[in-house]
Amino acid sequence: MKAEASVQVNKKNVGNQILGKFATFTKSYAIILAIFILGIVFSFASPYFLTYNNLRNILQQTTALAIVVIGQAMIVTTGNFDMSLGQNVCLTSCICAWLIKFGGFNPWIAILAALLVGTSVGAFNGLLVAYGDIPAFIVTLGSQMIARGFAKIITKASPIPGMPEEIQFIGRGFIGGSKYGIPISVVIMLVLFLIFTVIMQRTKFGRNLYAIGGSSEAAYFAGINVKKHKALTFIIAGALCSVGSIILLTRLDSAALTNGNLYEFDSMISCIIGGISLTGGRGKLIQGLFGTIFLTLFFNGMTMLNVDPFVQDVLKGCVLIGAVVIDVVRNKKR
């Protein structure tokens, strides 16, 4: 029975397997290829493009969003998504800035407060989605609006500029000098990606998230506390938003209502283009990073080519739809 059944399964499934592995390989690395192609295309448009400084700049621009992407990717892996990430970043930037500028607080205490606020927004989302059984779309849409409302109240709709020198290094500092060094924000981003990749691939918590994404029912029937895990993804995402927002705040040197704008969509697009499926249960965090780099590169290039910003908005919508279509087609092939 064993030999025959093995042959039977092997005949049918080795083919599927090989194709499957090849497909996964190309899917995981397609985004890197896309980044290279984009880079080459843009380098024709401007000789300045492929310089170390410019590329380093672009990488710096990705940091805040990329850190938010870690959170979104974890949430997407469990089959949900978070619409409030952008305004979470906005709110935490504004609170931090306000506490420093108008509250007179020590900047490090303000940062701590911002982390707390970001995490609380995440907790709000997590508790309602996981334990209240309310669809993530609705809860995070609501918290998005609440967060923005608070941001407006705090800033009275005008930007809060000028962050103190002692924290400026977070968003603007370099390791190894400003000419050729690596931006501190990039280091923070890479360290966070490393930590969370290890969590996702090598800890029980991370593997449980993949199980839940594959089938939350099956995960439950394997004894996994599904609600707790789902809630935690939102809480972690909230915390990561606040980290990203501090980097953003210190890089832009100002907290405005535009901080973090549309990050929820950008993070979604980044995940999807990178290869993380919306249906959940699949995908590695690093794919999200590549997706973010691609996205930032793309729109950076657009600006360099003097494409009208409103046209860029249209393009962004198209990219989102394109990314989702690719995701659906990819899933159909399975």
Add this chain to the structure above:
Amino acid sequence: MENNILVLNEVSKSFPGVKALDKVSFAVKEGTVHALVGENGAGKSTLIKILAGIYQAEEGTVAFDGEKVCFRTPYESQCKGLSVVHQELKLSETLSVTENIFMGNLMYKGKFVDWKGMRTKARELLDQYSMTMDVNEPVSNLSIAQKQMIEICKALNHKCRLLIMDEPSATLTEREQKIMFETVRKLRSNGVTIIYISHRLEEIFDLADNVTVLRDGKHIATMPVSDIDKHSLISMMVGREMVNEYPKEKFEVGETVLEVKNLCRKGVLNDISFSVHKGELIGIAGLVGSGRTELARAILGIDKIDSGEVLLYGKPVKVKNFRTAINHGCGLVPENRKSQGLVQIGSVNDNICMVNMDMFIHSGLINNKMQKETSREYVEKLNISTPSVETEVQYLSGGNQQKVVIAKWLLKGSNIIFLDEPTRGIDVGSKSEIYLLINDLIRHGKVVIMISSELPEILGMSDRILVMHEGTLKGELTREEATQEKILELCV
């Protein structure tokens, strides 16, 4: 002279890496019930999908009523008179009976939809098959058996001449099955040809006139049912000699492992009490809806109970959720293997180790190597047919998938294992392996509680049989005294 309503000639179909159908040729006579049997993966689904118009054959021809056909969509096949009642019913739950029967095929009076005409026609169709449901009833209120009838009426409404029924009895109770068989016979006497796919060979011998056996995508044989017996049929399906269908082994009965006292859940379970001893296989029989799964869920803490006690090894245990039950040594192989038993996109490795990850964690991180080695051990031990432990379980056959689920609880070391419909939808060969596995579990001192709707299985494997009826434990029978009739009597 009988007419061949369907003739397949050298039909082939491949998918990447797999030859699903390999030059299949046979004919179906008009006005007969023609059974199609074969193990999972034999090619039955693919064949049906080609006939229905969901796939197209790469090679070979299909002739329907003497005419060569190649359906590109299900609509084309339905219009020609070929309909399929799928295993997963394709009805719109929120729409009414009438609307479902006329889906895609509405009646018009001029430019407007003729509701009155459709309701009348729907009523006629239902009456023809002694169905009493209201034509305006939303389909979601109907039982599975009734929904199946609606599917059949939908097909008949398309002037169906060939009806393909895919595992129609899988989700029906005994009583409903009998009614369905009557319907099939009536359809036949009305001139409808039926291709009947089922794993339940008793049905084939009861209902069918002819039978076609597929194996590994190839046509093995087509013959009148009267020319063959069950034993030979199984041999053809499986390609080898099958000795004992239910390999029961008796083991020494020991201490009381699980005791349930006066378990109550309002409206669902009424005062249930029983006990299970080491070395026993307890079978739980009953009609669909009698509360068997609910009983397991209540004992395992998945559902809350209103009153009653659960004692494990003599000590009362407060099972407040499923994790508590797991920690006390319980395991569950759920009814729905695909969505509850396994994470389909997860690997064999992921699934086997899912309950017991702690075993592989050193200083916070999972030891991947150790995990894979352990999975390989269990794949070997349970004879799971898979190219590697990294293969996604969705690519495994039903029987092998079920083995992965069982492996999961073996690895955890669970001592009280609940099996809910463990061999549903599994081919004959794998079924036998699962039974041997179950014997092994009991041999190693574990207790097995098996819920099943297949009476032969319950009779073949159980040491004691508990019969449920509408939430009450109606009766208990020992292996020696139990017969199909006795069980059925208690079921109703």
